[in-house]
Amino acid sequence: MIHHDPNRVPTVIQSFCRRLADNADDPVSAFVYDLDALVQRVRWLRSHLPEGVELFYAIKANSEASILNTLAPWVDGFDLSSGGEVQKVIGSDLTNACVLSGPGKLDSELRLAITAGVERVHLESLDEIRRLNTLAAEAGITQRVLLRVNPVLPQTLSSRLSMAGQPTPFGIEERQLAEAVKRVEGSEHLELGGFHVHAMSHQTDLHRHQPLLDGLLDKWPIWQALAEHPATITQLNVGGGMGVNYLGPDQFNWPALCQHLHQRLAWLSNPPRVRFEPGRFITAYCGYYLMQIIDLKHNHGEEFAVCRGGTHHFRLPAAQEHDHPVVHLPADPGRGGSERRVTVVGQLCTPKDVMARGVRMTEPRRGDLLVLPLAGAYGYNISHADFLCHPRPDLHFIHGGSI
Structure with a gap:
């Protein structure tokens, strides 16, 4: 199993961050993505998949072109959730299969997906069935679809962010599924191929994901x-949802989940073609957010490191309400001193601009670098980058130790 220590930053990343700071006029703030590590990660994920099980990447986690181009040879396709994401894939000249999912699709987005030739549209409601059939008829095609189901699930299978098994805007309630199947089959320009269930996110417990x-x-x-x-219904898209442990080295046991799935599929006389579509679980480990200390201060018994950047660049810690791991890179690595507990904050005019509290540092000083690992997913792309009109962070994609 690949182990990820959130308190360690690879030497190649440390060296790159130091070079950025040395060549900058102002304190630095940037994202650094290790594309070699990304390839290693996705190859490792694929190596454990049961035969015939597909791996799609949900680009909502990180849709930068360099990320998509790096993943393209290693994934079976891309999961898209908006017209903007469809445009991004079209603009990247990628040839992987794509699906369009998500509630609240506009007619213009559905038309774009049809024109782009998406492999499947995941239908979220009874009315969306009607709308897509009309649009497909206008285009003179038959659009292949899956029905997204919000099934009945035991409460024990819930996670920090549940999309199914409870009242949510996602999918078609299971008791309406028979009607949904009937409507698709009665739609001249739609072809049903199976079902889609994305039930949860942030699930770090293998023993909850297996029963799901x-x-x-x-x-x-x-x-x-x-x-x-029934023989024409062949595909079961089980979404993603495998979580990332931001606070420790123990990560979701992907090999065990894949082995369990292999055994279950072998027991079925007519197994579906299963598809995973994770996002965070693929890219989180390849990204690092770099901050440089601007100021150090004490307020009411607490010490603060005020850094270039903040949650307007990297919103993830505030969004998930956790203290993100922080690795301290002193300007003088050999200096000694006492260890202190420091709250790491950004430049914003809000007390919520906190990356982590109680970070242990040895004699932090102005100019020291702080690196936040596990920043490759749901970081910059979910952040309020225009707040206070600060400059946007630089994005660096390194391969073999260089850009």
């Missing part, structure tokens, strides 16, 4: 039998 897959595979023959011709 078990439950979906138990439901598979029941859902398949709803179709007039």
Whole structure:
């Protein structure tokens, strides 16, 4: 298993960050993405997949062109959730299969997806069935689709961010699934191929994710039998949702999940073609957010390191309400001193601009670098970059130790 220590930054990243700071006029703030590590990560994920199980990448986690181009040879396709993401893939000249999912799709986005030739559209509601059929008819095509289901799930399978098994705007309630299947089959310009369930995110517990897959595979023959011709229903998209542990080295046990899935599929007489579509679980580990200390101060018994950048660049810690791991790179690595607990903050005029509290540092000083690992997903792309009109961070993509 690949181990990720959130308190360690590879030497190549440390050296690159120091060079950035040495060549800058102002204190630095930047994202650094290690593309070699990204390839290693996705190859490792693929190596454990059961035969025939597909791996798509949900680009909402990080849709930078360099990330997509690096992943393209190693993933079966891309999961898209907006017209903007469709445009981004089109603009990158990628040839991977794509699907369009997500609630609240505009007619213009559905038209764009049809024109772009997406492999599947994941339908989220009964009315979306009607709308897509009309648009496909206008285009003179038959659009292949999956039905996204919000199934009945035990409460024990919930996670920090649940999309199914409870009232949410995602998917079609399971009790309406028979009607949804009937409507798709009655739509001249739609072709149903299976079902999609993205039930949760931030799930770090293998022993909750295994029964989720078990439950979906138990439901598979029941859902398949709803179709007039069950043999044409072949695909089960089980989403992503495997979490990242930002606070320690123990990560989600992907090999064990894949082995469990392999065994379950072997037991089925008519197994579906299973597809995963993780985002965070693929790219989080390849990214680093760099900050440089501008000022150090004490207020009411607490010591603060005020740094270039902040949550307007890297919103993840505030969004998930955790103290992000921080690695201290002193300007003088050999200096000694006492260890102190420091709260790492950014430049924003809000007390919520906090990256981490209680970070242990040895004699932090102005000009020292701080590196926040596990910043490759849901970092810059979910941040309020225009707040206070600060400069946007530089994005650096390194391969073999250089840009």
